[in-house]
Amino acid sequence: PLKSDSDILVIVNQQFNLNMASAAHGGFGIRILRGSTTIYTPVGSTTGPYDVWFQATGSTQTFYYGHKTLIYNDDGRPSGTSQLTYKTQARNYNGNSTIDLQYDSAHDLGTSTITLVELG
Numbered sequence: 488p489l490k491s492d493s494d495i496l497v498i499v500n501q502q503f504n505l506n507m508a509s510a511a512h513g514g515f516g517i518r519i520l521r522g523s524t525t526i527y528t529p530v531g532s533t534t535g536p537y538d539v540w541f542q543a544t545g546s547t548q549t550f551y552y553g554h555k556t557l558i559y560n561d562d563g564r565p566s567g568t569s570q571l572t573y574k575t576q577a578r579n580y581n582g583n584s585t586i587d588l589q590y591d592s593a594h595d596l597g598t599s600t601i602t603l604v605e606l607g
Contacts, residue, residue, distance in 0.1 A: 488568050493607030495561040497526075501575055502597035504590035505541055505551040513549075513584025514540035517577050519559055527559045535580040552590065554599075560606070573601050 488495065497519055507513040516529030516536020529536035538557075543549040564571065577586050589597045 496604040512542040514580035
């Protein structure tokens with residue numbers, strides 16, 4: 488950051504492939520970290536996070552390709568102008584599915600982005 492007291496607007500566009508091999512529903516959550524500190528935790532329940540949820544009634548195997556956009560104002564960052572590093576982590580809702588990141592519908596490597604905007 489150029490200013491020590493600026494907020495950082497974090498815009499994540501996360502590409503994914505949700506594979507529900509044995510059930511008609513599944514989901515996952517994405518959290519945002521600044522360094523090793525979690526700054527955004529996805530909504531969830533005691534079973535797990537479900538920022539993204541998909542259900543295909545009557546199906547036993549479903550693939551869901553897409554992207555999830557998260558926008559977060561990191562107004563709790565430490566003051567100063569030191570370099571900051573942001574990343575994402577994903578976790579399944581339960582054992583009904585697997586999640587692959589950076590995959591698109593052609594099974595090629597897709598692209599995810601994190602855009603940072605200094606506010607202040």
